[in-house]
Amino acid sequence: MNIFDIYLEKITKIIKSESKNNTLKLPDKLDSVNVEIPPKHFDCDVSTNVSMVLAKPNSINPNDLAKKISELIKKNDDYISNIDVVKPGFINIKFNQKFWNEFIKNVINCADDYGKVKKLKKNKYLVEFVSANPTGPLHVGHCRGAILGDVISNILKFNNQEVVKEYYVNDYGNQIISFTRSVYFRIREIIYKESFPKDKPDLYPGDYLIDIAKNIVNENKDIDFSKFEPISDKLTKLSVDQSLKFVKSNLSNLGIKHDNFISETNIINNKEVEKSVELLKKKNFIYEGKIEAPESEKNSNWVKRNQLLFKSTDFGDDKDRALQKTDKTWTYFAGDVAYHNNKLNRGFDKLINILGADHAGYIKRITAVVEAISGNKTKIKCKVSQLVKLIKDGKPFKMSKRKGDYITVEDLINEVGKDAARFIMLNRSSDVELDFDFSKVKEKSKDNPLYYVQYCYARICSVFRNVNININDKIDVKNFNFKYSSDEIRILKKVSEWPKCIEISLNKLEPHRIPVYLYELSSEFHSYWNMGKDREELRFINKDNKLSEDKLVFLKIISQVIKNGMNIVGVDTPEKM
RNA sequence: GCGCUCUUAGCUCAGCUGGAUAGAGCAUCGGUUUUCUAAACCGCAGGUCGCAGGUUCGAAUCCUGCAGAGCGCGCCA
Secondary structure (H helix, E strand, C coil), X not given: XXXXXXXXXXXXXXXXXXXXCCCCCCCCCCCCCCEECCCCCCCCCEEECHHHHHHCCCCCCXXXXXXXXXXXXXXXXXXXXXXXXXXXCEEEEEECHHXXXXXXXXXXXXXXXXXXXXXXXXXXXXXXXXXXCCCCCCEHHHHHHHHHHHHHHHXXXXXCCEEEEEEEECCCCHHHHHHHHHHHHXXXXXXXXXXXXXXCCCCCCCCHHHHHHHHHHHHCCCCCCCCCHHHHHHHHHHHHHHHHHHHHHHHHHCCCCCCEEEEHHHHHHCCXXXXXXXXXXXXXXXXXXXXXXXXXXXCCCCCCCCEEEECHHHHCCCCCEECECCCCCECHHHXXXXXXXXXXXXXXXXXXXXEEHXXXXXXXXXXXXXXXXXXXXXXXXXXXXXXXXXXECCEECCCCCCCCCCCEHXXXXXXXXXXXXXXXXXXXXXXXXXXXXXXXXXXXXXXXXXXXXXXHHHHHHHHHHHXXXXXXXXXXXXXXXXXXXXXHHHHHHHHHCHHHHHHHHHHHCCCCHHXXXXXXXXXXXXXXXXXXXXXXXXXXXXXXXXXXXXXXXXXXHHHHHHHHHHHXXXXXXXXXX
16 A cells, blocks of 8 residues: 555546546646655645646646645545645645554555555566676675675565576686686695696686685596696586585575576577677678777777677667677677577566676666667666775775685675675665675664664564564454554654655665665654653553553554565564564 | 766765755764663754756756766776
8 A cells, every 4th residue: 555656646536637627737747746755844644746737737826726636635535634735835635543544454454565566567577696707706795786686686576576586607718717727726736736826827816716626626536637628628617616606605695596597608509699699680780890999908009800899889889899809709798698688588578687886887788789689679777786895993995816805705794694784785875885894784783774673673572572462463453443643653654655665666776775764664663662761651561561452553564564674675583682 | 088876964874766944873962771672762963965057936856067086998707
């Protein structure tokens, strides 16, 4: 039940019917008419700008028009206790007890579904996220994008959308060759006691390669490791598999599970690149040509060469993009073209890619590919997760690949826990760089928004515990008739904003709104709780050690919203803290 | 040089896709526990929404220009 939508519908109906009677002129579009949350200092529950939008086409003062429309709204509506017209022409509506009764019954009946966007067309989504190179465990930088993608998927699923979560494995190209060679040297270290060549810059030095090498040696007694060349393909596959084991375990520590892992090598071996290039050629988006040196290469020995290019400039990209190297192998981009063609062939309605800030420059060419192949039928939305600045002991902490100052996801989870990592990483808009302060995240206080929200839930649970009622029991509210004070209604208003929070998070793919909202709701609740210290009538449990029906239902719906929200964020709601 | 993102209180950030007197937390200072969980609450103070124009009845929000910060710009992936 989204009370803002309900009243927007109602108001739209009223003005349309007035327009039919020729008593009101409407503009071409009614998009800008809205029903919103009024600022705090007004004593009302919802407000609308309808008269300001309609004033101009009717050449009438918005205040006068507001008076006329507010009369029409109030007529035949016995849920309104008061309706005001305020300064520029806002109409402010205050609801009566009957309204809040209906509202509460509705929330109780919706239960786990409360907040879902109604009348939403069911779409098939593909969310691609993380897709980090399979050359080692995930580090903290990957973490934010991972959580962002996971929670965006949760929001979509909460709204009954079909979602496939996918990880694209870049197991092809030069980096993987270096990686495999590094593993090979580690294997020689184990078997032939040769020390690892530390001076070669193209090798991966990390200690985790030792574990990978050990596992490979132990699990493949039949392989002859004496020479690299004969086993290179096999070793590549084994190394990537081992590496992905780390990655999957990291993700699972974060509470994340992908549905698919798609291998770039498979895509290339299946000739999907050739097929995609053929397709684009037919559509006239591919040609042979030369590209200019980038600005950063102006002074180097850049050589212009003829090569296969994709016309991404047709779609607003800075330059056309190369598909093939001189040695005729495919570029990374070519593989990605094929991968996106593959996505499109699987019949998704919408594609979502979560990228790290360092890959933002890639967005234009990939949206260009999707547009070119699908003929603009399937939309792709790329979300960028900005950098995470680590702060330890009040100082910025720079990560480098050198041993020792490299924080992995595992380190992070060990230090702060899955829930704190998820909640804190989500608590900010993904467009903004995030300060991640280790000491603060571990703190069990108000400084830590996770505990603040969880504590709210735990407090509610403790009330239920004290009166021996199971918080998860269903409540039959059919015959209830509640009476709430203005302090309680203030919280109910916040509860009524939940569907709106979900709707915006969904439309804009901005999960940070959920933790922000949950914090605000919790704040209202903690505030109310403390009022009970001075005013006995505001306590939940009365003198006879009973919980009134009013309070029971009141607590129930707050806990319900917190639970629904925390489920989406993917963190626990402990009943005791 | 070009592209993307950002700039709101001393610090870290929200701000509902254009609304009303711009909101939180931290830090500072002061107060609240014989009472349902003080991991909490209450109060004081703090603002030229980077700057300059424009669109509009109305701009922190949209457009243009400028300044600053970050990231990126390969036949790497």
